[in-house]
Amino acid sequence: MDTQTAHSVAHVLIEALPYIQRFAGKTIVIKYGGNAMTEDHLKASFARDIVLLKQVGVNPVVVHGGGPQIGELLKRLGKETEFVNGLRVTDRETMDVVQMVLGGLVNQEIVSLINRFGGRAVGLTGKDGQMIRATPLRDYGAAEGEPSVDLGHVGQVEGVDPSIVHTLDQSDFIPVIAPIGFDRDGKAYNINADTAAEKLAVVLDAEKLFLLTNTPGVLDGSGALLPRLAAPEVDAMIRDGTIHGGMIPKIRCALDAVRSGVNATHIVDGRVEHAVLLELLTDQGVGTLISR
Known part of the structure; x- marks a missing residue:
């Protein structure tokens, strides 16, 4: 390693030091999805x-x-998928596939990868330790003013018991959670992963919530990345249409988290390698930080 390269590496490590000191012992909830999960x-x-x-x-x-x-497994099984405002209509057969894919294939792949690189990950669903209690998502309209739509086994979070997560954290394990909730009778529900992550972050008194997505972060009207926003600024951008379409549910999730006690939410581009480290442990970051 030449001197210039060595100095560059040392600079990166020293830049990260105050962030490591600040966040040691803190809980960071990370919603993992998008391209980061498929490449x-x-x-x-x-x-x-x-x-x-x-x-x-x-x-x-x-x-x-x-x-x-x-979606890929449903297609292979010859079962069509219907979406209403971004939510998958989930009948009993589809819910079986959701549990198989989320609670089995995807969850265990993430656990195996983390363990391969020296971590100690444990895979969970909302059923473990009765962690995520759910109820059906009712009165969900296809559009404003239209009749509500029966989404089947799509649920909303009724409550979260973080005991099992605390136990794993204290034993140096890394919880990896599939967003499947269960009602008091043991019926399973498909929960939006952003929502599940936000509810967990609040109950765990997390320092930060990360939402990995397929966009650079929150953009202004000209398409430039906004690295830092306060909640009132975000509200104004929703009102004037700068934030629109599919970004609105994610933004509302971010706002709900910070207004419920999470110190900050980060919307981060999951297509950037090591995006979580770059956003958390460097001065510039690679996404948008939203605070109260």
Whole structure:
């Protein structure tokens, strides 16, 4: 290694030091999805990030999606999928596939990757330790003013018991959670992963919530990345239409988290290698930080 390269590496490590000191012992909830979950080099990058965070004293909690994987298996089974405002209509057969993919295939792949890079990950669903209690998502309209739509086994979070997550954190394990909720009778529900991550972050008194997505972050009217926003600024951008379409549910999730006690939410581009480390442990970051 030549002197210039050595100095560059040392600068990166020194830049990270105050952030490592600040976040040691803190809980970081990370919603993992999008391209970061489907491309091999990004999956490896994410797993290394999680292992490094745990190694330096941060407590990462991973909540993952799996929509493309669910869609692919349904297609192979010859079952068509219907969406209403971005939510998958989930009948009993589809719910069986959701549990198989989220609670099995995807969850265990993430666990295996983290463990391969030296972590100690444990896969969970909302049923474990009665962690995520759910009720059916009712009165959900196809559009404003239209009749509500029966989404089947799509649920909303009724409550979260974080006991099992605390136990794993204290034993140096890394929880990897599939967003499947269960009602009091044991019936399973498909929960939006962003929502599950937000509810967990609030109950865990997390320092930060990360939402990995397929966009650079929150953009202004000219398409430039906004690295930092306060909640009132975000509200104004929704009102004037700068934030619109599919970004609105994610933004509302971010706002709900910070207004419920999470210190900050980060909307981060999961297509960037090591995006979590770059956003958390560097001065510039790679996404948008939303605070109160």
